[in-house]
Amino acid sequence: MKLSQKLTKEQLDPHFLKWDRIAVDLAKLHSQRDKRAKDAIQEGLKVYTHLLAHCRDALKDEEFEPLNGSERLSFVEDSAGTYAAYRQLDKLFAELKKTIARKRIELKRLTK
Template sequence: MIPVRKEAISKEAIDTWFGEWEALQIRIHSAHETRNGEAKSLTEHGIALFEKLLVDSASHTAHIDEEFELYPINGRERLQFIKQRPGQYACYRQLDELFKETKKRAARLRTKK
């Protein structure tokens, strides 16, 4: 398991990541509501954002296929599910939950480290 760098999960750093996700999440939700065909590409952008958060928070150079300390429960498997069907509404919801749980996990890890 790849441990996190404490400075990478500071409240300020995490808030920056999640501010970006919240803006993107609104666009994904709207794309699903209007069925304008953008949901898949926007969700793929969200996946890339989540993966970058994991890699950038790692204590050393890592590949996304590795297990990260920052992952929430079953995070790796859930991310694989999302990547297989990024255009589905259920996958968007699952990605949103991953972001929320990762934010909570980062807060727990900050107090632990």
């Protein structure tokens, strides 16, 4: 299987859709100052790390991540119940999506 076939929309969209659902729940939980936000962040972290592992495996690049991704991920893990952690994880998902799109374009150009 070619690298670009492992980074298809069909393979990656379920992760982003799952995050979108979690993010909606997190926004509600934070607006209500609900302590269950920490559990929702943990669920979002699982989705993010699974998606990141899939991308790294597909690209055969263990360094693949958004800018300062590991430091930002550590922040989210350390302060999981906070609104700042939720926003940071949301930004990590958005940047990962952009980074994947950029990689798809690079791979497409290389195969031409």
